[in-house]
Amino acid sequence: MANIKVLVAKPGLDGHDRGAKVVARALRDAGFEVIYTGIRLTPEQIAEAALQDDVQVVALSLLSGAHNTLFPKVVELLKEKGLNDVLVIGGGVIPDADIPGLKAAGIAEVFTPGTPTSKIVECINANVK
Amino acid sequence: MEIVDKLLNHSRLALSKAITAVENEYDDAVKIMTEIYPHTGNAYVIGITGPPGAGKSTLTDKLAKEYRKRGKTVGIVAIDPTSPYSGGAILGDRIRMMDLMADEGIFVRSMATRGSLGGLSQKAGDAVKLMDAYGMDVIIIETVGVGQSEVDIVKTADTTMVVVIPGMGDDIQAIKAGILEIGDLFTINKADREGTDKLNIEIEMMLELNPEHVGWRPPINRTIASKGEGIEAVVDSIEAHKAYLIDSGKLNDIRKKRIKNEVEAMLNDRVNRYIDKEVIQTQEFDDLVVKMQSREIEPYSVVDDIVGKVLK
Amino acid sequence: MAFEEIKAGLAKYTADVEAKLVKNPERANLVPNRLYTPIDLGENFDYMTKLGFPGEYPYTRGVQPTMYRGRFWTMRMYAGFSTAEESNKRYRYLLANGGSGLSCAFDLPTQIGYDSTDPMAEGEVGKVGVAIDSLADMEILFDQISLDKVSTSMTINAPASVLLAMYIAVAEKQGVSADKLRGTIQNDILKEYAARGTYIFPPKPSMRLITNIFEYCSKNVPLWNTISISGYHIREAGSTASQEIAFTIADGIAYVEAAIKAGLDVDAFAGRLSFFWNAHNNVLEEVAKFRASRRVWSKVMKERFGAKKAKSMMLRVHTQTAGSMLTAQQPNNNIVRVALQTAAAVMGGTQSLHTNSKDEALALPTTESVTIALRTQQIVAYESGLADTVDPLGGSYYVEALTDKIEKEAWEYIEKIDEIGGAPEAIAKGYIQKEIQDSAYKWQMEIEKGDRIIVGVNKFTQEEEPPKNLLRVDGSVGKLQAEKIAALKARRDNAAVEAALKALEAGCADESVNLMPLILDAVRAYATEGEICGVMRKVFGEYQPHTTL
Numbered sequence: 001m002a003n004i005k006v007l008v009a010k011p012g013l014d015g016h017d018r019g020a021k022v023v024a025r026a027l028r029d030a031g032f033e034v035i036y037t038g039i040r041l042t043p044e045q046i047a048e049a050a051l052q053d054d055v056q057v058v059a060l061s062l063l064s065g066a067h068n069t070l071f072p073k074v075v076e077l078l079k080e081k082g083l084n085d086v087l088v089i090g091g092g093v094i095p096d097a098d099i100p101g102l103k104a105a106g107i108a109e110v111f112t113p114g115t116p117t118s119k120i121v122e123c124i125n126a127n128v129k
Numbered sequence: 130m131e132i133v134d135k136l137l138n139h140s141r142l143a144l145s146k147a148i149t150a151v152e153n154e155y156d157d158a159v160k161i162m163t164e165i166y167p168h169t170g171n172a173y174v175i176g177i178t179g180p181p182g183a184g185k186s187t188l189t190d191k192l193a194k195e196y197r198k199r200g201k202t203v204g205i206v207a208i209d210p211t212s213p214y215s216g217g218a219i220l221g222d223r224i225r226m227m228d229l230m231a232d233e234g235i236f237v238r239s240m241a242t243r244g245s246l247g248g249l250s251q252k253a254g255d256a257v258k259l260m261d262a263y264g265m266d267v268i269i270i271e272t273v274g275v276g277q278s279e280v281d282i283v284k285t286a287d288t289t290m291v292v293v294i295p296g297m298g299d300d301i302q303a304i305k306a307g308i309l310e311i312g313d314l315f316t317i318n319k320a321d322r323e324g325t326d327k328l329n330i331e332i333e334m335m336l337e338l339n340p341e342h343v344g345w346r347p348p349i350n351r352t353i354a355s356k357g358e359g360i361e362a363v364v365d366s367i368e369a370h371k372a373y374l375i376d377s378g379k380l381n382d383i384r385k386k387r388i389k390n391e392v393e394a395m396l397n398d399r400v401n402r403y404i405d406k407e408v409i410q411t412q413e414f415d416d417l418v419v420k421m422q423s424r425e426i427e428p429y430s431v432v433d434d435i436v437g438k439v440l441k
Numbered sequence: 442m443a444f445e446e447i448k449a450g451l452a453k454y455t456a457d458v459e460a461k462l463v464k465n466p467e468r469a470n471l472v473p474n475r476l477y478t479p480i481d482l483g484e485n486f487d488y489m490t491k492l493g494f495p496g497e498y499p500y501t502r503g504v505q506p507t508m509y510r511g512r513f514w515t516m517r518m519y520a521g522f523s524t525a526e527e528s529n530k531r532y533r534y535l536l537a538n539g540g541s542g543l544s545c546a547f548d549l550p551t552q553i554g555y556d557s558t559d560p561m562a563e564g565e566v567g568k569v570g571v572a573i574d575s576l577a578d579m580e581i582l583f584d585q586i587s588l589d590k591v592s593t594s595m596t597i598n599a600p601a602s603v604l605l606a607m608y609i610a611v612a613e614k615q616g617v618s619a620d621k622l623r624g625t626i627q628n629d630i631l632k633e634y635a636a637r638g639t640y641i642f643p644p645k646p647s648m649r650l651i652t653n654i655f656e657y658c659s660k661n662v663p664l665w666n667t668i669s670i671s672g673y674h675i676r677e678a679g680s681t682a683s684q685e686i687a688f689t690i691a692d693g694i695a696y697v698e699a700a701i702k703a704g705l706d707v708d709a710f711a712g713r714l715s716f717f718w719n720a721h722n723n724v725l726e727e728v729a730k731f732r733a734s735r736r737v738w739s740k741v742m743k744e745r746f747g748a749k750k751a752k753s754m755m756l757r758v759h760t761q762t763a764g765s766m767l768t769a770q771q772p773n774n775n776i777v778r779v780a781l782q783t784a785a786a787v788m789g790g791t792q793s794l795h796t797n798s799k800d801e802a803l804a805l806p807t808t809e810s811v812t813i814a815l816r817t818q819q820i821v822a823y824e825s826g827l828a829d830t831v832d833p834l835g836g837s838y839y840v841e842a843l844t845d846k847i848e849k850e851a852w853e854y855i856e857k858i859d860e861i862g863g864a865p866e867a868i869a870k871g872y873i874q875k876e877i878q879d880s881a882y883k884w885q886m887e888i889e890k891g892d893r894i895i896v897g898v899n900k901f902t903q904e905e906e907p908p909k910n911l912l913r914v915d916g917s918v919g920k921l922q923a924e925k926i927a928a929l930k931a932r933r934d935n936a937a938v939e940a941a942l943k944a945l946e947a948g949c950a951d952e953s954v955n956l957m958p959l960i961l962d963a964v965r966a967y968a969t970e971g972e973i974c975g976v977m978r979k980v981f982g983e984y985q986p987h988t989t990l
Contacts, residue, residue, distance in 0.1 A: 003217075013639075017678075021881070028217035028218060032217050033217060034219050034220065035220045036223075042560075045231065051145055064565055065569060069916070081141075093802065095911050096908070114770050118889060
């Protein structure tokens with residue numbers, strides 16, 4: 001009985017949580033155990049929550065444009081805490097041009113507006129054992 | 130074991146991974162628990178239960194902060210229900226505790242019921258022991274509702290607090306019976322609402338009628354957890370209960386009884402699993418069922434046979 | 442024609458159509474009825490009670506007698522990014538190109554009361570709007586823009602009093618007195634708790650700040666719209682049209698109650714309340730929503746609050762086209778969406794309008810895409826004919842029936858919220874958030890199942906090149922703002938700042954004090970926004986959200 005645990009979090013100051021909440025519910029309905037952390041979090045808070053709940057996936061959502069700063073910071077802090085095998089994915093208003101940089105920084109996949117939630121489920125199932 | 134050494138050395142990662150091992154029944158779980166057992170028994174365990182919507186997690190959050198103020202380290206095990214439809218769960222407690230994430234003296238772990246509340250009480254109990262071995266002074270275990278299974282979970286606590294809110298109508302009637310015996314203290318949360326006095330009287334009356342409370346009369350506190358009001362008094366009550374248990378020697382009795390219950394549960398669990406694997410899930414058993422259905426044989430001697438073989 | 446005759450005709454039509462449905466089936470998932478007739482309005486449809494005349498109660502047909510025949514709506518483009526210098530350029534460009542009002546977008550640290558140097562501001566400075574740390578930035582933002590000539594809307598909520606004070610102080614420096622200032626502050630904290638997230642303080646002190654502003658402006662800045670009660674973000678968060686107006690009007694009721702409780706006369710402030718709607722994709726539903734909202738609000742003001750002045754009963758509204766309906770796929774299609782949404786807002790009778798740019802699902806808009814969005818409004822105004830008569834869809838059987846339906850659904854929600862104890866309590870309990878989330882989830886699942894088609898997203902998709910020429914706000918804005926703050930702190934009179942902040946702190950602790958003059962003093966002394974909000978945070982504490990899923 002090893003259910004997949006996913007932390008859905010919004011780093012930074014952006015309060016637009018429609019997407020994050022829809023994703024959290026869709027992941028629950030896909031059979032995952034979802035920890036939704038709410039809005040306005042620091043990368044440190046997110047990484048620590050990931051550690052305490054020992055999640056396999058951290059899903060970040062951000063629409064304010066601060067993703068290039070905040071997403072890599074979360075990855076960095078997860079590594080610092082010894083969480084080396086956590087799948088980090090991100091979504092939001094993210095221009096295509098930023099995606100290679102985010103991937104290089106350890107964000108496994110980036111989902112832009114219009115992505116069906118089923119794609120996120122597929123991505124998690126394909127990447128978490 | 131390396132993970133146990135690290136846990137005892139205050140590695141949060143090791144603590145987290147050890148709880149996962151227990152939760153997911155990994156192969157090394159038993160070995161971890163065996164090794165940490167001598168290091169447990171130091172933490173004071175508080176159980177919090179009450180109906181959904183009573184504000185338990187907000188209250189838990191505030192209690193944890195109050196204990197931190199008093200210099201204690203705090204572990205929290207928060208349990209949320211698994212959806213029977215999808216097998217997924219929303220573990221919602223963390224959300225109210227995000228501002229605790231910067232505090233090294235706090236560790237919060239959410240657990241889903243995963244459809245097996247029975248097995249869960251053991252897992253939750255093990256998570257408590259791991260936090261205990263890690264060195265948390267106080268451990269709060271918070272459950273989802275007021276059913277029998279939740280009652281089993283909070284039974285692993287030294288002090289059990291029942292949280293209720295005014296304006297629940299007849300719901301209070303439904304939960305009365307279950308919670309009456311287990312509440313060492315009662316908290317009326319959202320006490321700025323209409324009906325608080327009435328609820329207070331109702332609980333008083335229930336306690337009057339209950340002969341079990343000799344030596345300790347469960348206090349009724351009022352809180353508005355969302356505003357942080359009344360929290361200090363609740364912690365004072367918990368501490369008073371703790372002092373009472375120590376002075377009266379009852380803490381010793383409770384913990385002895387708890388070990389007995391735990392071992393009994395572990396035995397039952399082991400036997401059940403053994404029977405399931407060796408008996409129920411066999412072709413031989415399926416054949417017996419067919420024969421019973423056609424009335425070739427009857428179940429009573431089947432049970433006798435099996436017990437004779439299994440428990441020789 | 443007699444009603445009975447229409448009924449008989451309709452019965453025959455329905456029977457004929459349904460007999461042929463097997464051969465000529467209709468599309469699946471159609472929400473409205475097949476056909477609307479006078480029967481849908483009822484035999485006793487009373488024109489005067491339901492519609493009346495433009496500029497008259499219940500304002501269904503519009504709040505002004507001649508609507509756009511006199512003057513078009515205010516074409517107000519929401520803009521702001523990076524530094525005050527950059528945003529000032531964009532504002533002057535928009536005014537030079539026919540924009541008739543300004544609308545300031547502030548970055549998130551400004552909206553949440555943090556200076557650009559605060560650790561919480563990391564990565565966010567200048568991103569979704571302009572970074573304003575002190576009066577010095579505000580002076581640059583409105584450089585060469587005469588504040589007596591322009592009306593300015595500011596999307597600012599929790600620290601609305603601080604930004605309004607900065608605006609007043611800039612006007613003072615330009616020699617413009619406060620009673621000449623026209624514009625709007627959003628100042629709607631309840632929808633921040635429910636849907637948008639830029640709250641700072643708990644409800645009680647937040648409501649006090651709002652009523653302080655009402656009172657101060659009624660005496661000193663009489664032309665200023667003191668609040669823009671916003672359904673826009675509730676809709677963006679996923680609500681339906683009925684929920685949008687219901688939850689927003691419920692918020693409006695809470696503000697009016699708070700102000701009356703604070704001792705204000707309803708007619709002294711109600712005329713300065715304004716609203717903010719979303720213009721969504723379904724054109725006719727949106728038109729009906731605008732009309733229904735005016736009818737509901739006028740009734741609330743007249744019957745519940747006993748307002749006497751006509752102005753107090755008018756729901757005046759700013760509109761923005763739906764940002765969440767823009768697609769990242771085939772972004773040029775967004776131009777068409779925005780044009781239809783614009784048509785809806787205009788036929789709905791909006792007083793001002795912001796049109797989104799085609800690239801906003803990807804980034805902040807470029808000058809070119811903003812220009813197209815502004816031109817869209819101008820084309821609708823000058824070429825489409827939609828603005829040439831008042832309430833052009835009034836009397837349409839479908840639109841009138843839909844107006845009635847939305848009104849009914851809105852009243853049901855308002856009653857439900859009354860039962861819970863009003864909007865603040867419904868938000869504290871998570872009721873409103875839950876209703877919005879359920880609608881959002883339903884919408885998303887409809888798209889994923891293919892029951893709802895979004896062109897370019899789940900139908901008519903095509904491979905495309907990543908778009909080029911997106912606007913980028915580079916990371917140096919944070920550093921630039923930090924340097925500005927350091928320089929400011931070196932040159933200002935720090936003793937004066939300290940004294941002003943001390944006075945503000947004392948005022949915060951005394952509920953009978955109106956905080957506006959104290960905030961204005963601190964602003965004039967060049968205290969930073971973070972310093973001012975920091976003092977208020979210290980006394981008031983911070984809001985703890987109620988989040989449910």
